[in-house]
Amino acid sequence: MEFFRITRDIPFMRHALAFNVISLVTFLLAVVFLATKGLNLGVDFRGGTVIEVNYGHAVDFTRMRAALDKLELGEYSAQAFGRSDTALIRMPLAEGLSSAALSEKVMGALKADDPTATQQRVEFVGPQVGKELYENGALALLLVSLGIVGYLALRFEWRFAVAAIVANLHDIVIILGFFALFQWEFSLPVLAAILAVLGYSVNESVVIADRIRENFRKMRRATVTHVIDNAITSTLSRTIITHGSTLMMVMSIYFFGGETLHYFALALAIGICFGIYSSALVMATLVMWLGVSREDLVKPEKKGGAAGDKILP
Amino acid sequence: MNRYPLWKYIVIAVALSTGALFALPNLFPEVPAVQVSSAKVKVDTALLGTVEETLKAANIPFRGAALDATGIKVRFADPDTQIRAKDALAAKLGDNYIVALNLLSASPQWLSAIGAMPMYLGLDLRGGVHFLLQVDMKAALDKAADRYSTDLRSLMRGEKVQYAGIAREGANVVLRFRDEAERTKARLAIEKNYPDLLLREAEASGGDLRLIAGLKPEAQKRIQDGAVAQNIQILRNRVNELGVAEPIIQQQGAERVVVQLPGVQDTARAKDILGRTASLEIRMVNDEPGVLEAAVAGSVPLGSDLFTERGGAPLVVRRQVVLTGDRINDAQPGFDSRSNEPAVHVNLDGTGARIFKEVTRENVGKRMAIVLVEKGKAEVITAPVIREEIGGGRVQISGRMTTREANDVALLMRAGALAAPMEIVEERTVGPSLGAENIDKGFKSVLYGFVVLSAFMCVYYLLMGLISTIALSVNLLLLVAILSMLQATLTLPGIAAIALTLGMAIDANVLINERIREELRWGATPHAALQAGYERAWGTIFDSNVTTLIAGIALFLFGSGPVRGFAVVHCIGILTSMFSAVFVSRGIVALVYGGRKKLDRISIGQVWKPQAPPPAAPTKA
Numbered sequence: 001m002e003f004f005r006i007t008r009d010i011p012f013m014r015h016a017l018a019f020n021v022i023s024l025v026t027f028l029l030a031v032v033f034l035a036t037k038g039l040n041l042g043v044d045f046r047g048g049t050v051i052e053v054n055y056g057h058a059v060d061f062t063r064m065r066a067a068l069d070k071l072e073l074g075e076y077s078a079q080a081f082g083r084s085d086t087a088l089i090r091m092p093l094a095e096g097l098s099s100a101a102l103s104e105k106v107m108g109a110l111k112a113d114d115p116t117a118t119q120q121r122v123e124f125v126g127p128q129v130g131k132e133l134y135e136n137g138a139l140a141l142l143l144v145s146l147g148i149v150g151y152l153a154l155r156f157e158w159r160f161a162v163a164a165i166v167a168n169l170h171d172i173v174i175i176l177g178f179f180a181l182f183q184w185e186f187s188l189p190v191l192a193a194i195l196a197v198l199g200y201s202v203n204e205s206v207v208i209a210d211r212i213r214e215n216f217r218k219m220r221r222a223t224v225t226h227v228i229d230n231a232i233t234s235t236l237s238r239t240i241i242t243h244g245s246t247l248m249m250v251m252s253i254y255f256f257g258g259e260t261l262h263y264f265a266l267a268l269a270i271g272i273c274f275g276i277y278s279s280a281l282v283m284a285t286l287v288m289w290l291g292v293s294r295e296d297l298v299k300p301e302k303k304g305g306a307a308g309d310k311i312l313p
Numbered sequence: 314m315n316r317y318p319l320w321k322y323i324v325i326a327v328a329l330s331t332g333a334l335f336a337l338p339n340l341f342p343e344v345p346a347v348q349v350s351s352a353k354v355k356v357d358t359a360l361l362g363t364v365e366e367t368l369k370a371a372n373i374p375f376r377g378a379a380l381d382a383t384g385i386k387v388r389f390a391d392p393d394t395q396i397r398a399k400d401a402l403a404a405k406l407g408d409n410y411i412v413a414l415n416l417l418s419a420s421p422q423w424l425s426a427i428g429a430m431p432m433y434l435g436l437d438l439r440g441g442v443h444f445l446l447q448v449d450m451k452a453a454l455d456k457a458a459d460r461y462s463t464d465l466r467s468l469m470r471g472e473k474v475q476y477a478g479i480a481r482e483g484a485n486v487v488l489r490f491r492d493e494a495e496r497t498k499a500r501l502a503i504e505k506n507y508p509d510l511l512l513r514e515a516e517a518s519g520g521d522l523r524l525i526a527g528l529k530p531e532a533q534k535r536i537q538d539g540a541v542a543q544n545i546q547i548l549r550n551r552v553n554e555l556g557v558a559e560p561i562i563q564q565q566g567a568e569r570v571v572v573q574l575p576g577v578q579d580t581a582r583a584k585d586i587l588g589r590t591a592s593l594e595i596r597m598v599n600d601e602p603g604v605l606e607a608a609v610a611g612s613v614p615l616g617s618d619l620f621t622e623r624g625g626a627p628l629v630v631r632r633q634v635v636l637t638g639d640r641i642n643d644a645q646p647g648f649d650s651r652s653n654e655p656a657v658h659v660n661l662d663g664t665g666a667r668i669f670k671e672v673t674r675e676n677v678g679k680r681m682a683i684v685l686v687e688k689g690k691a692e693v694i695t696a697p698v699i700r701e702e703i704g705g706g707r708v709q710i711s712g713r714m715t716t717r718e719a720n721d722v723a724l725l726m727r728a729g730a731l732a733a734p735m736e737i738v739e740e741r742t743v744g745p746s747l748g749a750e751n752i753d754k755g756f757k758s759v760l761y762g763f764v765v766l767s768a769f770m771c772v773y774y775l776l777m778g779l780i781s782t783i784a785l786s787v788n789l790l791l792l793v794a795i796l797s798m799l800q801a802t803l804t805l806p807g808i809a810a811i812a813l814t815l816g817m818a819i820d821a822n823v824l825i826n827e828r829i830r831e832e833l834r835w836g837a838t839p840h841a842a843l844q845a846g847y848e849r850a851w852g853t854i855f856d857s858n859v860t861t862l863i864a865g866i867a868l869f870l871f872g873s874g875p876v877r878g879f880a881v882v883h884c885i886g887i888l889t890s891m892f893s894a895v896f897v898s899r900g901i902v903a904l905v906y907g908g909r910k911k912l913d914r915i916s917i918g919q920v921w922k923p924q925a926p927p928p929a930a931p932t933k934a
Contacts, residue, residue, distance in 0.1 A: 054746075103580075104584075119742070119744060120744045121742060121743050121744060121747055123742075126447075126739060129738050136873070139871055140867045140868060140871035140872070147863035147867065151863060188876045189879070192806060192876045195868050196810075196861075198864050199863060199864025202857070203857035203860060204857075206857040206860060242820040242823045246819075248816065249762040249813060249815060250813065252761045252762030253813070255758075255761075256758040257754050257809060258754040260437075260805055261758075264806065268813065
């Protein structure tokens with residue numbers, strides 16, 4: 001079986017400008033959504049209390065809300081969670097009321113109202129911890145970006161490093177844009193997914209960069225555009241099969257992994273799809289605009305062993 | 314061509330067999346068990362005998378009891394028997410032992426003997442409570458300043474320094490003087506006796522000369538560290554009461570404590586016990602002749618209580634409280650300066666010192682009892698005889714104590730109150746049924762994803778696809794084995810990371826297989842294509858894995874809880890996938906194709922060749 005039967009190189013670079021415009025528009029849209037709607041931060045980052053309650057039967061939300069209203073908790077939300085017999089109650093941080101007391105109070109009221117109510121999960125995050133988790137997340141993102149730029153600059157050339165990180169941060173912003181647009185809950189696992197996507201998409205850029213370097217060496221008389229077109233075309237089947245495989249796994253998590261991993265899988269799926277596009281088309285066009293040339297890549301190879309020619313273990 | 318040296322096969326064989334061995338315990342189900350341990354008494358074979366006899370006497374069938382470093386573990390056939398056994402053992406063994414429910418792997422003894430254990434499941438998978446507690450450091454420093462103001466007052470008296478007043482202001486102690494000479498005298502005395510204090514002179518508006526004593530930064534740090542350490546010790550004592558099989562209580566950062574109680578279902582009680590303040594009372598012993606005998610016989614005199622001393626001797630104690638624990642600033646184990654016997658040094662605050670002086674003056678020769686009241690239950694920690702009037706708030710309890718006892722008494726006296734108040738800043742509670750559900754969901758997502766992926770690889774790349782699938786299985790095996798070996802905490806995001814890692818690991822094999830097809834397409838011989846495919850792909854695989862690893866490490870450094878679980882699995886998965894996708898799959902290829910001198914074709918699926926240039930190769934796939 002062979003899915004990809006490509007006779008000649010696809011002239012991707014001829015449409016470079018168009019791709020860049022598409023990227024820019026999507027990127028700007030994402031930024032607009034982030035700016036206007038903002039992220040729907042989960043309890044991990046914002047602080048507050050989440051209680052998951054399971055009933056022996058489908059949840060009667062009117063009754064449940066009536067029971068909760070009597071407690072005068074202030075603002076709260078109660079929604080179905082995954083299944084019809086499970087409800088999720090979210091409460092923002094309350095002044096002067098400790099979490100310990102809060103979850104006991106809520107469960108007490110719900111149990112009094114309906115004895116089948118059982119507490120499945122409680123999560124409480126204080127304001128200080130929430131802020132720290134948020135800051136640590138941002139720091140991790142920065143560190144990953146710097147680490148990747150550093151490594152690629154060392155292994156390839158600064159143009160590739162810059163192009164790869166721009167392409168991949170563009171993916172991250174787009175994922176965040178989706179989360180802002182649909183107001184999906186942004187939690188710690190989602191952050192983990194986003195950082196994993198960052199590492200993973202760079203993977204893709206590396207494969208193409210590797211091929212561009214190899215082509216510069218092999219295709220002595222070809223133009224830069226031709227070299228890049230050939231690199232993208234010849235890695236196309238690998239790109240799609242690999243990402244398809246990863247996507248299969250991610251979909252498996254999405255469908256079978258339960259509610260907790262729902263947005264985690266979603267973030268990964270979006271990241272993988274945009275990762276294909278951005279590494280092939282955004283990264284490569286950026287490298288071209290930045291003016292990569294044969295001399296930039298082929299020169300260092302005369303000095304020592306080339307990266308592509310490493311001996312197998 | 315494509316031969317593989319013997320040593321590489323040996324490496325693969327060793328890795329595989331070790332991996333299989335360490336992954337094995339995960340296949341065994343968990344059985345209900347009861348764990349007996351003790352923080353106070355040594356757990357030994359004699360106790361093992363008692364446990365076995367108790368169970369036999371109560372007619373409770375069990376599947377073997379064993380003694381190890383953490384205590385005695387007894388396995389049972391079902392949860393009902395387990396609970397019956399727990400009740401029977403708790404009733405028989407009494408308060409000195411912790412009897413806890415636990416789940417233990419049913420893997421055979423020899424596996425645990427070589428250290429092979431199943432993966433360590435996080436709280437989101439096995440259910441339990443996670444608390445992050447923040448220690449109020451300001452309160453700890455204030456308390457220290459309180460202590461110093463008592464000390465300085467007695468120092469001033471001892472050195473006969475005329476002072477106008479001593480008071481704590483915030484974390485500082487402020488001394489006031491009428492004239493310069495006294496202030497200098499005080500200053501010299503303090504500098505000599507309390508090197509931890511930093512002194513500063515200041516003039517107040519009222520004409521008073523002031524001396525402000527504050528803690529030096531290193532002393533502050535020592536006090537803060539001490540406060541956290543002491544709070545951890547107290548939490549440990551309290552958690553022991555809860556009967557949790559494998560509690561985790563550890564410091565996180567400078568001023569936080571993590572408490573994880575796996576399997577705890579009654580979270581309300583857990584919070585109650587952790588947040589409880591025990592109280593310490595000093596009361597007089599009623600040692601009128603005949604009272605003790607009468608009390609033991611059943612008639613406790615009015616206004617008195619019958620308590621048991623640590624060690625078991627009965628004691629009649631008057632109900633009137635002389636002093637409460639909050640008057641105690643500190644209690645430290647040490648030695649009597651004259652007799653060199655182990656002793657406990659107790660430091661009282663100003664009011665406490667005054668009361669204590671009066672009481673001791675009036676009761677020389679009598680005994681006083683130090684009573685710890687916790688959970689409405691009182692225990693006499695120690696009941697020393699008052700030898701003389703004690704002033705100045707510095708009390709020494711000594712006589713017939715071992716060093717260990719002195720330590721315990723000091724600890725219990727301090728345990729009356731936490732060194733500094735704590736507040737729950739993060740709580741994550743997962744019910745046991747949700748935990749089991751999470752394991753099931755995680756397992757399914759790995760399984761189904763793996764099956765679909767393998768099917769696709771086998772159909773698309775035929776034999777080479779099968780080899781890739783085998784490599785992927787090896788990856789899974791090694792990943793599970795390493796996680797089991799490291800006893801890293803597996804969380805639900807961690808399981809998701811296993812699935813994701815498998816999905817990403819296949820990338821290496823796709824890269825290799827596509828490369829081989831490409832080489833065949835441009836006319837390479839099968840042997841050359843295999844060789845070139847693996848060699849050319851390696852550099853790419855290495856680079857792309859390093860960047861993924863960078864992301865994984867950053868996640869590990871900055872992540873917490875479930876995210877950290879994700880990062881651990883992710884990082885290990887990247888390493889095992891490099892080994893299995895390149896090293897192992899190459900080994901299998903060499904085994905399958907390497908021996909053949911004349912190789913016509915590789916089973917890698919259809920290799921489509923363009924009709925136009927380049928020229929067609931003679932081999933057909």
